[in-house]
Amino acid sequence: MLAALAEGRSHVRGFLEGEDTRATAAVLAQLGVRIETPADGERLIHGVGLHGLRGTSAQLDCGNAGTGMRLLAGLLAGQAFDSTLIGDESLSKRPMRRVTDPLARMGARIDSQEGLPPLHIHGGHVLQGIEYTLPVASAQVKSALLLAGLYAQGDTEVIEPHPTRDYTERMLAAFGWPIDFEPGRARLSGGHRLKATDVDVPADFSSAAFFLVAASVVPGSQLHLQAVGLNPRRTGLLQALRLMGADIRIENERESGGEPVGDIVVRHAPLHGVELPEALVPDMIDEFPALFVAAALAQGSTVIRGAAELRVKESDRLASMATGLRTLGITVDETPDGATIVGGTLNGGSIDSHGDHRIAMSFAIAGLVAREPVHIADCRNVATSFPGFIELANGCGFSLREVG
Structure with missing residues (x-):
C-alpha cells in the first residue's frame, strides 16, 4: 500500500x-x-x-x-x-x-x-x-x-x-x-x-509459529527456521512457549529492512501449563490457535485471559479451538475472554475449522501426536496466509493429505 x-x-x-x-x-x-x-x-x-x-x-x-x-x-x-x-x-x-x-x-x-x-x-x-x-x-x-x-x-x-x-x-x-x-x-x-x-520482507513469524509448536511437542524433533522476523510486537508466542519450557534458541540475529531478523532453532521438550501473562496477548493474537495445541499437550493447566479479540477473527477462535480440542479428548473451560486448558492425550476425530486457516493448520499440528487420525474440514482458506503449507509440512515429517 x-x-x-x-x-x-x-x-x-x-x-x-x-x-x-x-x-x-x-x-x-x-x-x-x-x-x-x-x-x-x-x-x-x-x-x-x-x-x-x-x-x-x-x-x-x-x-x-x-x-x-x-x-x-x-x-x-x-x-x-x-x-x-x-x-x-x-x-x-x-x-x-x-x-x-x-x-x-x-x-x-x-x-x-x-x-x-x-x-x-x-x-x-x-x-x-x-x-x-x-x-x-x-x-x-x-x-x-x-x-x-x-x-x-x-x-x-x-x-x-x-x-x-x-x-x-x-x-x-x-x-x-x-x-x-x-x-x-x-x-x-x-x-x-x-x-x-x-x-x-522477513519470513513470517505467524507462519513459523505452527512449526515452533510442532517441533516442541513431537518427540525427537529439531527444526531450524531461517531469517524469521523477530519484531518484539509479534513474538509473544516465543515468550509463551519458553515459559512453558520449550527449547528454543535464536541464532544469527541481525536487522533487515528496519526489522529484527534471526534464525530459530527449536527442539522437542516437555511442556508444562502456565498462567499466560496478559501483557503477551497483543503480541501473539494471531498465534493463539497454535498455543492452544501446545497447552493441550502440556502437563497441567494453562490459563488464558484478556483474549476476547479472538472472538472476532476469521472465526470465533476461542470457541472453535475449545470445541475442537474437546472433540479430541481435552478438557477446556471456555470463558468470555479466554480459556483454561487441561493438558492430556489427544485422540483422533473430525474437526470443523469453520473456514479459518489458522484453526486448520493448528489442528494439523495436533494430528501429529494424536492417537488416531484427525480429519479437518473446510480448509480451503489455508492458502490465504500460507500457500504451500501442506508440502512444506510434509517435508518436515508431517503426514498430511487433502481429501475431497
Missing part, C-alpha cells in the same frame, strides 16, 4: 504469495497502480504518489483479507472518489465499526451493513487529524488511522492500551514519512510525501 502511494518504483522481495496479499495487490491495480511480478515472491510497484489513485465504479474485492479491508478503509477515506470494499462470506461477518467509527471522527463518511462489510466509502471529504485512544489494542485499527492521517489536516495520534505490532510505523519511516512512535503510541501529520524504497 505504501509503495503504491509513493513516488517512484519500489522493489519488494519476500512477497507472500498468499490469497490475502494478492487480493490487496489486485485492489491497488484496480485503482491504477502498475504492479509487476518479475519472479515468485517479488513485486515491482510503480507508485502513483499520494494523490494519484484513480477511482473505479467496480467493487474492490478484499477476499478473506481482514487486514487488507481495514487498512484500505483508512487509505481510501482520504481520496476524492467513492469506493466500495467487499469480501468473501467469512470477511463479510467481521466487525468494521472499530475502524469506521474513529475514521468518522476524522471526517470520513463510510456506509456499512450495520457495522459489517461491504463498506461504501464516500470520497471528497476533508479529514482532520485526531487523538484517539483505542478501546481494544489493535494494530489493524491503528494502521488504518495512520493511513488516513496521511491525508488529514493536522496531527493524528493513536494511543493503545497495550503496545501492538509496529510494522506500519517502521515502514512509514522507511518510505520517508516523518513519524514519531514508541510502544503504545504513534503520531504523524499530513502533508508529506512517500518516497519509493526497496523492501526485503
Whole structure:
C-alpha cells in the first residue's frame, strides 16, 4: 500500500504469495497502480504518489483479507472518489465499526451493513487529524488511522492500551514519512510525501509459529527456521512457549529492512501449563490457535485471559479451538475472554475449522501426536496466509493429505 502511494518504483522481495496479499495487490491495480511480478515472491510497484489513485465504479474485492479491508478503509477515506470494499462470506461477518467509527471522527463518511462489510466509502471529504485512544489494542485499527492521517489536516495520534505490532510505523519511516512512535503510541501529520524504497520482507513469524509448536511437542524433533522476523510486537508466542519450557534458541540475529531478523532453532521438550501473562496477548493474537495445541499437550493447566479479540477473527477462535480440542479428548473451560486448558492425550476425530486457516493448520499440528487420525474440514482458506503449507509440512515429517 505504501509503495503504491509513493513516488517512484519500489522493489519488494519476500512477497507472500498468499490469497490475502494478492487480493490487496489486485485492489491497488484496480485503482491504477502498475504492479509487476518479475519472479515468485517479488513485486515491482510503480507508485502513483499520494494523490494519484484513480477511482473505479467496480467493487474492490478484499477476499478473506481482514487486514487488507481495514487498512484500505483508512487509505481510501482520504481520496476524492467513492469506493466500495467487499469480501468473501467469512470477511463479510467481521466487525468494521472499530475502524469506521474513529475514521468518522476524522471526517470520513463510510456506509456499512450495520457495522459489517461491504463498506461504501464516500470520497471528497476533508479529514482532520485526531487523538484517539483505542478501546481494544489493535494494530489493524491503528494502521488504518495512520493511513488516513496521511491525508488529514493536522496531527493524528493513536494511543493503545497495550503496545501492538509496529510494522506500519517502521515502514512509514522507511518510505520517508516523518513519524514519531514508541510502544503504545504513534503520531504523524499530513502533508508529506512517500518516497519509493526497496523492501526485503522477513519470513513470517505467524507462519513459523505452527512449526515452533510442532517441533516442541513431537518427540525427537529439531527444526531450524531461517531469517524469521523477530519484531518484539509479534513474538509473544516465543515468550509463551519458553515459559512453558520449550527449547528454543535464536541464532544469527541481525536487522533487515528496519526489522529484527534471526534464525530459530527449536527442539522437542516437555511442556508444562502456565498462567499466560496478559501483557503477551497483543503480541501473539494471531498465534493463539497454535498455543492452544501446545497447552493441550502440556502437563497441567494453562490459563488464558484478556483474549476476547479472538472472538472476532476469521472465526470465533476461542470457541472453535475449545470445541475442537474437546472433540479430541481435552478438557477446556471456555470463558468470555479466554480459556483454561487441561493438558492430556489427544485422540483422533473430525474437526470443523469453520473456514479459518489458522484453526486448520493448528489442528494439523495436533494430528501429529494424536492417537488416531484427525480429519479437518473446510480448509480451503489455508492458502490465504500460507500457500504451500501442506508440502512444506510434509517435508518436515508431517503426514498430511487433502481429501475431497
